[in-house]
Amino acid sequence: MSAVITANGLSKQYKSSLALDNVSFQIEPGRIVGLIGPNGAGKTTALKAILGLTDFSGQLNVLGFDPRKQRDQLMGEVCFIADVAVLPRWIKVSQAVDFVANVHPRFDRTKCEAFLARTKLQPDQRVRQMSKGMIVQLHLALVMAIDAKLLILDEPTLGLDILYRKQFYQNLLEDYFDENKTIIVTTHQVEEIEHILTDLMFIRDGRIVLDADMDTVGERFIEVMVNADKADAARQLKPLDERQVFGKSIFLFDGVSRAVLEQFGEVRRPSISDLFVATMKGTYA
Amino acid sequence: MKTFYWLVKREFWEHRGSFLWAPIITGGIVLLLTFMGITTAEVFRMRSGVQINGIDFNAITAHMDAGALSTLGNALDMSILSPAILVGIVMFLVIFFYCLGSLYDDRRDRSILFWKSLPISDRDTVLSKVACATMLAPTIAVVTSIVTGLLMLMMMTITASLHGANLWQMLGLAHPFRVVANMLGMIPLYALWALPTVGWLMLCSAWARNKPFLWALIIPVGTGTFVSWFNLMGLFSLSDRWFWGNVVGRALLSLFPGSWVPWQVPGSAAAKFGQTASDNHQIMGDMLALSHNYSALVSPQFLIGAAAGIGMLAGAIWFRRWRDDS
Incomplete structure (x- = not known):
């Protein structure tokens, strides 16, 4: 099978700093890749480039699409959870499910409702009334019900207590991940994901300093x-x-x-x- | 198409308070004020013991000539229209601030990252917001003010009928269907006329890193001030009045319902206005007639303004796609 992501000479210059410095890497399908680096190393920039949220120089191919030009098609195949606070505060659980069900062709409503049934979330509850942990539960239920080829998690468990964090990765592994899916995750809580990763990438000052699978x-x-x-x-x-x-x-x-x-x-x-x-x-x- | 419908629905969910409840509450206040006014009048009448009941209202209308009857009918039509003034002001404020926040609020609270994680193009997102500002919110406001106006007409005619007037004859004099059709028919015209303001506000909303309200205001008003200053110095012959009216005004105030009317009244009619009552009715009637208003469509103010609005919306879509600050 061909690679999910192929990056060649990726660079991104912000006003004063180089966020990505001629980065090249390849990610195969069926992997769980940890992208780990200190604050400001360029992790989020790399993910934003993959998601077509930012401009960059170099070549990047994600699932056969160029994220700069074919973002709309790409997003049909890719999901992402950016961090805990991005669900709009006014939305109700039922509205979020209705909306995603009607705009996303790969969304499975029964699956989503099954995930939600395992939580304390009520259909009429608004995001602003939820704790951070509940917001992530809702977001995860929405995302896991989407049959995407690539899932990108940028600090998904930031600010959550240990119960929610454990449950998050457990759900992801048990109910979501399979050999056709690829997950890229960035986090500072390295110990918690170390046993689920298949590949490890360290990024420092915009450069990949380590790119290897866990056996290596x-x-x-x-x-x-x-x-x-x-x-x-x-x-x-x-x-x-x-x-x-x-x-x-x-x-x-x-x-x-x-x-x-x-x-x-x-x-x-x-x-x-x-x-x-x-x-x-x-x-x- | 399905996605677009759900995008509009999403906007309605988020802004239900301002799109739906603001005009309904305004209409309710108008009705309450009308009721209070009628009650006050009745109370004063009873206290002072004025006898109107003794006069047969039918006898009065029977003696009215055709002109006077049509005047009465027009006055009743105006009562259907009158809530539109207050509801219109509220609608203007609602849509103005909706446009300013439409492409900015979700960048500020970072929920844009959630919307952008779905397979929806930025073009559709922006256009759904334009549809809400130019069609959905105005339609709700118009329907609310029509209902309010009809309820007001009912209240007034019922009060009059308690004093002996013939309810059905009075309702027959008014033209509720024509008034309603006129108001609904104005919505597409309004949408076109409002485009430059919607475009400008949404462009600022998509572009500004912070305080879109200030930018949206400062840039046109600042430029206008400069033009006035140059004008004062006599440096070039661009009329500052023209600039304030056609650029600054159109960029900020075209959302005001019926704000195209002053442009379209011929100078001769404007000069006649206020001279005689029948002239006034004639002019008012003309101003409200759909055909008259739609003839304004081909004027350069309409066409160039709409083109500028569409251009600015294209800019807003571009910024929505590439603005990278979340």
């Missing part, structure tokens, strides 16, 4: 807990990062073979947040 990430990046006596030897291998815990040093290596590292101590797979912190060192300095 597991092979490339290894964490070793080293006793103080062997620490100097380990440093010779140029670790990405080093931190101290209980008198031992924990080193993070990129592309050093597991056999070599096992001589220094206990090896394990690093968490994405540790990997992220190590990769982004000095971003705000």
